[in-house]
Amino acid sequence: MLLTFWHKELIFYHKPPKNTMNTHHTLPVIGHHHSPLTQKFGIPRQPNLVAIKSHIRFVAPFNNPDAFVGIENYSHLWILWQFHHNKEQVNFRPQVRPPRLGGNDKIGVFATRSMYRPSQIGLSVVQLDRVEVVDNQAILHIIGADMADGTPIFDVKPYLPYVDGVHEAMGFDKPSVRDVKISERAEGDFEVLILNNTLQNDDKDIILSLIAQDPRPAYRQNEMGVMCSMRYKTVDVDFIRAEDMLVIEHIRRVKP
Amino acid sequence: MLLTFWHKELIFYHKPPKNTMNTHHTLPVIGHHHSPLTQKFGIPRQPNLVAIKSHIRFVAPFNNPDAFVGIENYSHLWILWQFHHNKEQVNFRPQVRPPRLGGNDKIGVFATRSMYRPSQIGLSVVQLDRVEVVDNQAILHIIGADMADGTPIFDVKPYLPYVDGVHEAMGFDKPSVRDVKISERAEGDFEVLILNNTLQNDDKDIILSLIAQDPRPAYRQNEMGVMCSMRYKTVDVDFIRAEDMLVIEHIRRVKP
Numbered sequence: 001m002l003l004t005f006w007h008k009e010l011i012f013y014h015k016p017p018k019n020t021m022n023t024h025h026t027l028p029v030i031g032h033h034h035s036p037l038t039q040k041f042g043i044p045r046q047p048n049l050v051a052i053k054s055h056i057r058f059v060a061p062f063n064n065p066d067a068f069v070g071i072e073n074y075s076h077l078w079i080l081w082q083f084h085h086n087k088e089q090v091n092f093r094p095q096v097r098p099p100r101l102g103g104n105d106k107i108g109v110f111a112t113r114s115m116y117r118p119s120q121i122g123l124s125v126v127q128l129d130r131v132e133v134v135d136n137q138a139i140l141h142i143i144g145a146d147m148a149d150g151t152p153i154f155d156v157k158p159y160l161p162y163v164d165g166v167h168e169a170m171g172f173d174k175p176s177v178r179d180v181k182i183s184e185r186a187e188g189d190f191e192v193l194i195l196n197n198t199l200q201n202d203d204k205d206i207i208l209s210l211i212a213q214d215p216r217p218a219y220r221q222n223e224m225g226v227m228c229s230m231r232y233k234t235v236d237v238d239f240i241r242a243e244d245m246l247v248i249e250h251i252r253r254v255k256p
Numbered sequence: 257m258l259l260t261f262w263h264k265e266l267i268f269y270h271k272p273p274k275n276t277m278n279t280h281h282t283l284p285v286i287g288h289h290h291s292p293l294t295q296k297f298g299i300p301r302q303p304n305l306v307a308i309k310s311h312i313r314f315v316a317p318f319n320n321p322d323a324f325v326g327i328e329n330y331s332h333l334w335i336l337w338q339f340h341h342n343k344e345q346v347n348f349r350p351q352v353r354p355p356r357l358g359g360n361d362k363i364g365v366f367a368t369r370s371m372y373r374p375s376q377i378g379l380s381v382v383q384l385d386r387v388e389v390v391d392n393q394a395i396l397h398i399i400g401a402d403m404a405d406g407t408p409i410f411d412v413k414p415y416l417p418y419v420d421g422v423h424e425a426m427g428f429d430k431p432s433v434r435d436v437k438i439s440e441r442a443e444g445d446f447e448v449l450i451l452n453n454t455l456q457n458d459d460k461d462i463i464l465s466l467i468a469q470d471p472r473p474a475y476r477q478n479e480m481g482v483m484c485s486m487r488y489k490t491v492d493v494d495f496i497r498a499e500d501m502l503v504i505e506h507i508r509r510v511k512p
Binding site for chain 2: 022023024025027029030046047048049059061066067068069070071074075080082091092095106107108109110111112113117118119120121123125152154156158159160163164165166167168169170171172173174
């Protein structure tokens with residue numbers, strides 16, 4: 001006996017779906033990312049490298065807390081988001097110069113995670129901190145995002161360890177981090193800024209981890225003695241390379 | 257000395273990007289997936305579970321071979337694709353009934369990899385087989401896709417082991433597979449179909465692996481003695497559950 005039920009289903013699915021031949025797809029922005037990093041400079045080059053805390057606020061109707069029930073079964077999540085800091089490309093450029101290669105060598109855009117890609121979609125694994133419900137709206141707290149403040153969010157999916165954790169996968173190794181030193185003056189700045197509540201206690205650790213990633217472009221990472229500035233919350237962190245380490249020289253409050 | 261270069265860049269990035277407040281994003285379909293599985297029934301529930309071979313053909317200008325230079329440095333890739341078999345939802349439904357839970361319990365859509373999600377975007381890790389260039393157009397051969405034939409493709413990104421392989425991630429375990437037996441009649445069918453070139457030699461292994469995943473919905477997996485049919489290339493594979501195993505009863509050629 002060959003059950004009709006199945007064949008009905010098969011026949012249904014055998015019809016080519018109507019939208020197969022679409023040349024474009026439009027999807028809703030379901031929310032926005034909120035982070036102490038308001039600028040591109042300083043954002044870690046990949047997710048999960050710095051335990052920076054941030055959150056996603058969703059827009060209606062996607063902020064319905066029901067849509068997040070069960071998410072606590074997972075420790076990590078995928079976030080699909082928009083590279084909204086780069087201008088939309090009018091023409092497809094098949095090759096990019098990734099910072100990992102010092103910005104000189106060109107490789108295919110589909111062989112990179114570069115922001116300059118047709119979809120404009122970024123993919124990041126982050127740690128799930130918690131779901132908070134405020135005024136019956138879900139707010140997703142995450143750790144380790146490599147997205148700027150304001151980033152439009154397209155999707156949240158659980159990280160499935162047995163599928164997504166490919167232990168035999170081969171690719172490039174994790175880049176090394178630099179030692180970071182805090183100058184006496186910067187130590188004083190931190191103390192004052194924590195005392196007057198401009199920064200919280202753990203912000204100092206996060207700032208150290210962010211600088212340790214050396215946010216400068218690869219082609220400038222050998223430059224000594226040039227002061228660079230990373231904005232974090234309402235402060236600018238000025239740092240300089242000296243020998244093999246990066247030294248935080250001072251932290252300046254930014255005028256609001 | 258605080259270098260002007262950096263501050264120029266900071267000032268530039270500090271301007272809120274124009275499209276932050278967009279409510280939608282439109283992205284191009286860069287290609288389509290080609291697979292022996294033309295129907296939804298039988299497609300593995302997750303990628304990388306069955307070593308099924310398939311390929312992606314890109315549409316111009318995304319088929320430029322230059323766009324794939326360097327991809328051979330990676331063993332695995334992420335594919336972003338469209339769940340094009342489900343109808344577009346007019347209203348957002350915050351909860352779904354995932355097959356893993358037997359189709360009864362509801363959980364939040366963002367706590368699942370369900371196809372019924374606002375973005376309609378699926379995310380799959382697959383193995384990179386090779387890039388083939390035909391008529392100066394790139395064709396990407398992959399292994400382990402969980403996408404149907406005809407699936408629209410949005411993006412290809414390298415799998416970065418040190419970022420994407422989260423060894424401490426927690427979630428659900430890999431579902432077990434069932435033993436598969438081939439009836440005498442089905443063995444004969446396989447022989448004939450391989451002899452007359454309807455199937456290739458390794459198709460038999462792939463078919464066995466696909467059936468071992470038990471493609472029936474969770475709420476029907478305890479049903480005994482009901483014949484089910486999975487389409488693969490140009491054949492229908494009829495199988496039945498008997499005790500704890502699945503038995504392939506016969507393989508029928510489908511009229512073209």
